[in-house]
Amino acid sequence: MELQVNGIKHTVSAWSETSLLYVLRDELDLTGSKYGCGEGQCGACTVLMDGKAVRSCRVPLSATQGKQITTIEGLEKEGQLHPVQEALLNVDVFQCGYCAPGMIMSAVALLETNPQPSEEEIVAHMNGNVCRCGTYPRIVRAIKEASNA
Amino acid sequence: MKKETDTDIKSNQEQSQPSPDNGNQFSSSRRRFFKLLGGGIAVTFVLQDAFAFLADPENTAVLQQASPKEVGAWIHIGENDVITVYTGKVEVGQNIRTSLAQVVAEELHVPMASITMVMGDTDLTPYDAGTFGSRSTPSMGPQLRKAAATAQAMLLDMAAEQWKVNISALRVADGKVINTKNNKSLSFGQISKGKQLLKEISDNTSLTPTEKWRVAGTSVPKVNGRDLITGRHKFVSDLKQPGMLYGKVLRAPAFGASLATVDLSAAKAMPGVVVVQEDDFIGVAAPDAPTAAKAIEAIEVSWNKTQQPSRSNIFDYLKQHATDGRGGRGSAEKGSIAQGMAAADKKLAATYKVDYIAHAPMEPRAAVAQWENGKLTVWTGTQRPFGVQDDLASKFNLPKEKVRVIMPDTGSAYGGKHSGEAAVEAARLAKAAQKPVKLTWTREEEFTWAYFRPAGVIEVSSGVKNDGILTSWEFHNYNSGPSGIRTPYEVPNQQIQYHPVESPLYQGSYRGLASTANIFVLESQMDDLASLVNMDPLEFRLKNLQEPRLKAVFEAAAKGFGWGKTKPAPNHGYGIGGGTEKAGFTATCAEIAVDPGTGDVKIVRITTAFECGAIINPEHLDNQILGAIVQGLGGALFEAVDFENGKILNPHFAQYRVPRFKDTPAIEIITLNRKDLPSAGAGEAPIVGIAPAIRNAIADATGVRLKTLPLVPDGLKANLGAP
Ligand code: FES
Ligand code: FES
Numbered sequence: 075m076e077l078q079v080n081g082i083k084h085t086v087s088a089w090s091e092t093s094l095l096y097v098l099r100d101e102l103d104l105t106g107s108k109y110g111c112g113e114g115q116c117g118a119c120t121v122l123m124d125g126k127a128v129r130s131c132r133v134p135l136s137a138t139q140g141k142q143i144t145t146i147e148g149l150e151k152e153g154q155l156h157p158v159q160e161a162l163l164n165v166d167v168f169q170c171g172y173c174a175p176g177m178i179m180s181a182v183a184l185l186e187t188n189p190q191p192s193e194e195e196i197v198a199h200m201n202g203n204v205c206r207c208g209t210y211p212r213i214v215r216a217i218k219e220a221s222n223a
Numbered sequence: 224m225k226k227e228t229d230t231d232i233k234s235n236q237e238q239s240q241p242s243p244d245n246g247n248q249f250s251s252s253r254r255r256f257f258k259l260l261g262g263g264i265a266v267t268f269v270l271q272d273a274f275a276f277l278a279d280p281e282n283t284a285v286l287q288q289a290s291p292k293e294v295g296a297w298i299h300i301g302e303n304d305v306i307t308v309y310t311g312k313v314e315v316g317q318n319i320r321t322s323l324a325q326v327v328a329e330e331l332h333v334p335m336a337s338i339t340m341v342m343g344d345t346d347l348t349p350y351d352a353g354t355f356g357s358r359s360t361p362s363m364g365p366q367l368r369k370a371a372a373t374a375q376a377m378l379l380d381m382a383a384e385q386w387k388v389n390i391s392a393l394r395v396a397d398g399k400v401i402n403t404k405n406n407k408s409l410s411f412g413q414i415s416k417g418k419q420l421l422k423e424i425s426d427n428t429s430l431t432p433t434e435k436w437r438v439a440g441t442s443v444p445k446v447n448g449r450d451l452i453t454g455r456h457k458f459v460s461d462l463k464q465p466g467m468l469y470g471k472v473l474r475a476p477a478f479g480a481s482l483a484t485v486d487l488s489a490a491k492a493m494p495g496v497v498v499v500q501e502d503d504f505i506g507v508a509a510p511d512a513p514t515a516a517k518a519i520e521a522i523e524v525s526w527n528k529t530q531q532p533s534r535s536n537i538f539d540y541l542k543q544h545a546t547d548g549r550g551g552r553g554s555a556e557k558g559s560i561a562q563g564m565a566a567a568d569k570k571l572a573a574t575y576k577v578d579y580i581a582h583a584p585m586e587p588r589a590a591v592a593q594w595e596n597g598k599l600t601v602w603t604g605t606q607r608p609f610g611v612q613d614d615l616a617s618k619f620n621l622p623k624e625k626v627r628v629i630m631p632d633t634g635s636a637y638g639g640k641h642s643g644e645a646a647v648e649a650a651r652l653a654k655a656a657q658k659p660v661k662l663t664w665t666r667e668e669e670f671t672w673a674y675f676r677p678a679g680v681i682e683v684s685s686g687v688k689n690d691g692i693l694t695s696w697e698f699h700n701y702n703s704g705p706s707g708i709r710t711p712y713e714v715p716n717q718q719i720q721y722h723p724v725e726s727p728l729y730q731g732s733y734r735g736l737a738s739t740a741n742i743f744v745l746e747s748q749m750d751d752l753a754s755l756v757n758m759d760p761l762e763f764r765l766k767n768l769q770e771p772r773l774k775a776v777f778e779a780a781a782k783g784f785g786w787g788k789t790k791p792a793p794n795h796g797y798g799i800g801g802g803t804e805k806a807g808f809t810a811t812c813a814e815i816a817v818d819p820g821t822g823d824v825k826i827v828r829i830t831t832a833f834e835c836g837a838i839i840n841p842e843h844l845d846n847q848i849l850g851a852i853v854q855g856l857g858g859a860l861f862e863a864v865d866f867e868n869g870k871i872l873n874p875h876f877a878q879y880r881v882p883r884f885k886d887t888p889a890i891e892i893i894t895l896n897r898k899d900l901p902s903a904g905a906g907e908a909p910i911v912g913i914a915p916a917i918r919n920a921i922a923d924a925t926g927v928r929l930k931t932l933p934l935v936p937d938g939l940k941a942n943l944g945a946p
Contacts, residue, residue: 092513100469100512105461106454108634110585111666115876118585146454159452166444166842169850170316171451172585172634178452197884204876206585207316207635208853209846210887 075135079104080148090136094128095119097135098145106146106175110204117203120176120183121145127183129202146175149182158182161220162213169207177203181217190221257419260299260307263412264377264420266370267297267349296349296363298327298370300378304398304412306331306338308367311351311609312359313343315636316850317906318843319359321446325839326364329431329439330371333398333411335446343608343630345623353607355638355732357805357904360839364902372428381414433837433898440898442842447632458634459604460589464659467591468497468508470652471515473522474668475503478728478869479529489521497656498522506648508656531869532727538576538680541724545701548720553705555719563695563716567686569755573748574682577703577740577932578863579675579728583881586634587669592649593659599626603646604633611643618647619654637854638732638907639673670874675864676733677726679703681744691758693767700741702726707738707804707911710745712767728866734851735907738804739858739914743932746800746915751928760799760919761786772834773803775895776810779832780912783893784812794819795827796924800915806901807835807908811852813916817924822940824921826856826888833892833909836900848892848909855913857882861936880936 077084077097088097093112098104098121107130110118114132121130122144149156155163158181168174177200184191184199191199196217205213256265296310308327314320324338341347343354375395382400383390392404399408433440450456475481482503490507491498496518497508505522509515532540548554564570590603599619605611608628615626628646645662653660664672679702686695696714702724709719733739753763761781768774781787781799791797794817801810814827833848861880865872873879914932921935922928927942929935 089513096512099461103463104454105457108458108586109460109663110587111876113666113875113877116585116666150453155453162452163444163448166442166448166846168316168445168448168451169318169846170585170633170635171448171456172316172458174451175454201884204585204881204883206583206637206854206881208850208882208887210853210882210884211849211890212846214884 075139077135077138077143078141079143080145086135088135091134093131094121094133094135094138094143095130098130104145104147108172108175110173110176115204116176117180118173118176120179120203122179122183125183125186127180144179146178149178156182157220157223158185158217161216161223165212165216165219167209167212167216169209173203173205173207177205177213181213181220184217185221191217193218253419253421256421261301262417262419263299263301263415264374264418264422265297265299266374266377266422266424268366268370268424296367296370298367298374300374300411300415302412302416304337304410306333306411307341308338309341309348310363310367311343311348312363313354313606313608313630314632315354315604315606315640316634317359317847318445318840319354320632321443321843322360322839323363323367324446325439325443326368327371329436330368331375331398332395335438335443337398340446344627345608345612345629346627350609353610353641355606355641357807357907360902360904361806364839366424368430369426369428370424372430373422373425376425376428377420377422378411378414382409385409385414439839440837442840445843457631458586458589459591459602459631460586460663462591462602462631462661464591464593467659467661468510468652468656469512469515470506470508470649470660470662471512471519472648472662473505473519473524474672476526476870477528477531479531480526480869483525483527486523489523490518493518493521497652499652499655501651504651506652508652508658508660529869533867534578534865535867537678537727540727541678541680541702544724545722546724548699548722551705551721551723553708553719553721555709555717558716560695560697560716560718563714564686566688566694568689569752570684570686571748571752571755572682572684573751573930574680575744575747575930577679577681577743579678579730580733580858580862581670581675581864581879582637582639582673582733583670583879584635584637584639587664587666588640588645588673589661589663590643590645590649591659591661592646592653594653594657597625599650600629601627601646601650602629602631603643603649604636604640605630605643605646606636606638606640607643610641611646614643614647615650619650637734638736641732642674644672666876667874670879671871672729674729674731676739677703677730677737679737679740681740683744683748685748685752687752687756689756691753691756691763691766693752700737703740704737706736707741707802711770711773711803712749712764713769714767727869728864734854735804735910738802738911739855740932742800742802742804742911743914743918746802746912747918747928747930750798750915750919750922759787764799770803772808773801773810776808776832776834777801779893779895780810780812780830783832783891784830786812791923794924796920796922798916798918798920798923800919801912804908804911806903807833807905809833809909809912811912811916813913813920815917815920815924817921817939819943822938822943824860824935824939826886826917828889828891829913829916830891830893831909831912832895833905834895834897835903835905835908837898837902838894838896839902841894844894844905845892847905848894849890851907851909852890852913853882853887855910856886858932859914859917859934860886861933863933863936
């Protein structure tokens with residue numbers, strides 16, 4: 075099967091019902107997307123599919139055909155971080171950072187459709203992403219900062 | 224060059240030779256040490272550590288002397304100006320990679336960027352008991368400061384000798400020694416060039432006073448922050464080795480179940496699959512993870528189950544199986560309870576119950592194991608790499624130097640990763656497969672087979688005079704642990720006992736250990752006593768409190784919150800709670816709102832004041848306190864492990880609720896910087912005031928005085944409906 079990731083076309087050998095997360099991590103060695111639950115409950119695996127945030131652990135490979143996938147590895151362009159990444163770095167948000175890639179992809183998707191979200195909109199959109207280290211208010215602060223950038 | 228080196232060895236021997244009769248061994252050991260690190264100078268906490276670390280078989284005298292100490296580390300200043308700190312401590316999100324580098328940068332007067340931290344690698348770092356109990360900042364921090372100061376003193380000595388000037392004519396800045404007479408300078412690397420100097424930490428060095436800190440005490444950003452936000456950092460679960468297989472372990476359906484019958488033939492028939500059975504351990508290794516999962520499914524197995532406790536009867540079970548608490552850890556006795564109760568005007572007894580809760584780190588347990596020429600290397604996320612090294616050595620009957628444990632910065636732990644289950648499992652599979660094996664626990668495995676914060680029953684009985692002076696305090700903790708069990712309040716008559724129980728579920732350390740339970744009970748009871756004598760809860764606490772640091776945080780939290788300034792709105796309540804743990808002092812005020820129709824409880828705002836001595840990194844401290852508050856909310860409101868007959872019923876995030884964005888109230892954090900006091904760790908203590916503050920706020924709003932943790936997993940409906 076074919077898979078378009080970060081602008082590159084890959085041919086992968088996994089079965090069609092395999093999860094996108096598995097293919098990204100184990101077959102393509104794009105390990106930025108994380109496993110946190112495998113059940114769509116934590117957001118650690120979030121990637122963009124045609125610009126929309128999806129939980130890659132719940133997306134079968136078959137559903138990705140003809141779609142553009144963007145992962146955390148595809149955000150930085152020629153050493154230039156995405157504004158969401160810049161803001162998160164600036165606010166020095168993370169502790170262990172395991173949730174970071176999923177948080178970033180969710181936030182990027184939000185700002186794509188809603189460039190100036192209110193605090194309530196940020197919270198509502200991000201609620202599916204768990205940070206067990208509890209950095210939520212800092213993430214909200216950084217997303218606001220990125221939206222004003 | 225060689226000659227010069229020899230001279231140096233000799234001169235240094237005079238300073239720091241461990242004993243006169245093993246000088247030759249000493250210099251050979253040192254050569255080997257620097258062969259590993261590269262030339263330059265090194266300061267070690269304890270000299271023997273360096274040799275024990277080499278496991279030099281000829282140097283048995285030193286090896287035997289080297290008893291594992293709580294902390295070990297060395298700082299190496301290379302000829303290339305690279306400064307490397309080797310420490311057995313590990314990074315799990317508490318930001319010690321940054322804060323420990325900060326104190327070294329401070330004492331050495333070098334930029335942060337010139338410091339590399341090598342952490343938690345049993346082949347490269349000296350023994351360390353582990354990263355827990357908030358010990359890194361108070362124990363490792365000061366030692367590293369001393370070691371850095373010792374190194375700097377050596378560099379000054381050497382520069383003075385080279386320039387033939389007095390040390391007082393020299394100053395240090397930016398990794399250079401500068402001769403103020405002629406403005407010439409030498410970098411640390413230039414000074415240490417061609418040397419192999421090894422020195423033990425000196426207690427006589429002078430440290431930079433806190434008021435003069437320029438790097439320590441400031442909000443240096445997380446050193447590897449960029450790797451985390453680009454996805455570049457490799458967590459254990461991201462690692463790959465050539466030819467690596469993927470492992471999976473067959474799990475029992477419940478605690479206490481043992482194998483009855485098993486048929487492995489279908490799994491064994493799968494191409495490329497290795498199946499391992501050793502007693503009750505059954506696991507597979509396969510070329511990819513889906514195949515490993517299929518192989519486990521293909522195993523036909525039946526189990527012998529035994530009768531096990533359930534959540535519904537766990538508290539009776541704990542009481543029935545409790546041991547005598549006299550003389551147990553944390554137990555204390557003072558005055559006479561009989562007299563204390565006789566002197567009381569009002570008496571209050573209560574029983575509290577606290578559920579098991581899970582750490583649920585975002586990165587589940589994982590390990591990559593590799594056997595090469597009889598040596599086992601395991602990458603795993605653990606708070607005790609040297610402990611896991613021991614476990615592996617004994618499991619596989621290997622000398623310790625044949626086992627290397629490496630801990631890359633890991634996706635959090637909160638006290639939940641002291642153990643090395645995944646490491647042992649991966650090593651077993653890798654041994655059988657004769658290939659590297661990666662094993663990543665699923666979320667369900669993490670929720671079931673990791674260990675929990677203990678459940679417990681706590682009984683407290685107390686007496687107070689009408690003027691609000693405590694007379695008596697009797698406190699019995701069954702199973703949940705001794706940490707934070709002592710009351711910080713002045714009570715003339717006390718009996719405090721911790722009664723350990725053989726827990727039916729795996730249990731262990733947690734953020735703040737048992738103090739989350741003990742201080743919850745303590746501070747709930749204090750509130751109820753205050754109400755019994757019609758006193759303001761804050762005033763009542765301060766009246767019975769001497770400890771000035773605890774008083775200070777109570778006052779700071781109250782001030783920030785506006786305690787006593789306003790009355791809560793209808794259906795709102797204010798509550799306060801605090802305590803001390805691991806040399807950190809914390810107090811929290813909370814405002815909650817109850818929906819009288821649905822019984823839903825909402826946290827409106829939290830103010831936490833915290834003090835842990837001199838602050839090393841204000842921004843990161845703030846973040847740790849925030850994390851403790853948010854995690855505390857979960858344990859306070861809704862987190863509980865549900866189980867029936869030994870089977871965990873809620874091993875998924877869909878059923879085990881953790882705090883999310885929407886659960887986070889407005890949070891105000893107040894830190895008190897006590898530059899005159901040693902720095903203590905901050906990852907744990909700020910959690911302890913959260914649950915009691917919320918509980919007391921609920922009592923304030925509704926009159927319902929809850930006695931369980933979690934407080935309101937299903938809201939207050941049942942309590943409000945009661946007559
Ligand atoms: S791993 Fe996909 S949502 Fe948790
Ligand atoms: S920073 Fe650790 S899970 Fe978010």
